[in-house]
Amino acid sequence: MPKMGESITEGTIINWLVNEGDSFEEGDILLEVATDKVDNEVPAPASGKMIAHTFKAKDVVPVGETIAILELSENAKTEKKVSKSPAVTQEKSKGKISSSTSNLSQRVAPLPSGGAGGGRFISPLVDTIARKHHISYEELARIPGTGKDERLRKSDVINYLEKGRPFQFAQAVPEVSGFQIPDLKFDKGKGKIVEMDRMRQMIADHMVFSASTAPHVTAYVEADLTEMVNWRNKNKDAFQKKYNEKLTFTPLFIECVAKAIQDFPMINSTLDGTNIIVKDEINIGMATALPSGNLIVPVVKNADKKNLKELAETTNELVGKARDNKLKGDHTKGSTFTISNVGTFGSLMGTPIINQPEAAILATGIIKKRAEVIERKEGDTIEIRQMMYLSLSFDHRIVDGYLAGSFLRRIADYMEKFDIKRSF
Template sequence: MSKIELKMPKMGESISEATVLNWLKNEGDTVEQDETVLEVATDKVDSEVPSPCDGVIAKILVEPNTVVNIGDVIAIIEANGEAGAKKTAQKEVAATPSPEKKETNSTTTKKTERYSAADYKALSAGENDGFLSPLILNIAKKENLSIEEVLSINGSGEGGRIRKSDVVSYLKNRQYPLPSRPVQQVSAPKSNYKAPPISFVEGKDRIVEMDRMRQMIADHMVYSKHTSPHVTSYIEVDVTNIVEWRNRVKKEFQQKYNQKLTFTPIFVEAVAKAIQAYPMINVAVDDNKIVVRKDINIGMATALPSGNLIVPVVKNADEKNLLGLAKQVNHLAENARNNSLKPEEIKGSSFTISNVGTFGSLMGTPIINQPEVAILALGIIKKRPEVITMDKGDEIAIRSMMYLSLSFDHRVVDGFLGGSFLRKVGDELEAFDSNREI
């Protein structure tokens, strides 16, 4: 048998590393070509890595929860027959890095070369098992954190383990000069608050472990609330013209373009126009600096079949017409439902919308998708009697109404900007041309 190296595959242009989540095969197990061998994850997307050939898992080189560079060898497979080995070699030619790249991406240990063997021993000797993941060590190296300083961070993970969000929060509030204290003196401060006890009734209640994505969502939401002082503003919008136009043309739109016409591309179009009018809503905060985004990339908060949440991104929304937006929205929604979103399809958002009306909610108070500074929630569209002003005076008419709510980061977005932007979105929706051609 020929020995084939199973390497961490490339998962997007900006992705340089991934975490091994779970091996689905053990050493000695037989695998077929394209059969899933393990599950890996980047910041938000879980992916499956298939076997490049038929054969047997000879050696697993990487343990679960280890961060690995793209292109690193993670397992050895003994391929069945020369034909399988040749076919695998042909498939890997295009993906094989040049010798220069191999030198810079050779092993994951280079990422933590600042720490010696003695340092690792010290890291494993602290409280709460002292466990620091390779990702945490990598961040520590890049930020030039000492071991003492890393271990001084209060961990919010299980058993007090340090998570990425803990390090990010610490770096944001880092105090100078830095305290100098030996490792053995590092201890987490005790809180006077006692969490209320949770009762468990055997035979009635059940415990469900959070999956990795749910843990990441929880960390991201808590981090956002700790980072940004949230303020939420509301307006009510008359979307009668939009509802009547869509009901009239959606069948023709489907037949002509083979695309569903939902409300989402119309909402994205209105938000993109409002961002053009108020570009300071399309920013991120970097310490004391404001990064103003040129590209208008609209994220769509989307529920996955598992119940988790993900945010696929409509890139350059301001450069697309309604048909282009509809195609992109439908494509992203379909990939989300099939759990087949690519890493590049969930990165780079500069503003996010969340259609809480899909679930029947009248309105919502969404949490900002960091590092953005605002998020728009769209409530359910409901018909109700409204007083409208006509040429001959006020009248009561049945109108399709919807609430919009904007949560914004009060560090950089004040009430004037937040309220003006929100009103602009509403004006764009209310001014929709009911005679618009498709």
């Protein structure tokens, strides 16, 4: 009986999940134990076979007492009894993986109702594997389980991954209840049928995955870009003459974003299970339209280390290659943060979907002249200013509102405090 806490001296066996004579795998839950504080699950330290239960369900057992005899696999480096210490060393079994889910791709399991996993029990080991591979609880709920009471085992999830995750984008099958959503049989009308090309299918899959994986929250700010717009309009011809490069707003935006990321590095991160990886490099992805109408995200590597000339060269080159369908695989890999300039299409603002596995994405709206009240020492004035909305969609699992709002405001500050005397 493992120790479930500092003050816990005994536990009550709720029920055995692995019967005598049954086999189990590393991480499978052997039994459930209740204490005066909380119910707990006792996982298998390695794969093996249940030889005997030394106590029955409802028995109260002192901590440290032997509750089961296990025969572990040949390569398992653990004792043949449940350890008296709650810290059980776990070694991966080298046995064969069961093929009991061979017909996995031929059916879609209904989505049970309930909480995590649709009301289904998810062991810590299965949960860790799911997080590592970005498998949502809804997706887990559709995987057939081969454990007791159809519980998911490690081998079930591994087999599912090897099958290519057939339920990744499947629709839930509603359960019959007192109220059912009526099948309205919408008339989809008639017209030209356009089959989605491979890229559009990939975009659709990626967006569905991102929306179902990360809890999206969007924050908004407004920025006065008058100084930046005036400087760019004044210097774009001279810049192109000097460097033979067009000076668009994109490198200017990337410059401000890279500075803000340096101030708030947690935005430049990725969730890996229960770990947050804060990236060393600042690689900015730019959502770019292709001639087909699809979007692709070429990446400006090490954006924080490039000057304005280098940023302009890189962005112009990547946009040109994208429009000519000449982008290589390396051009679209490694982004740590993405910008989507929805203003290019005339949009006032947008609520973009996060480019997984990043933590956030910025949308910049159209730059539009507006009458604004400006506070000056001599008093308030009404002036024509160049205004733009910025929106940040962020993964609320790892980014909270304070961080997102502060980061977004910092980007706007860098845009508004643009140095009109800067040289190039």
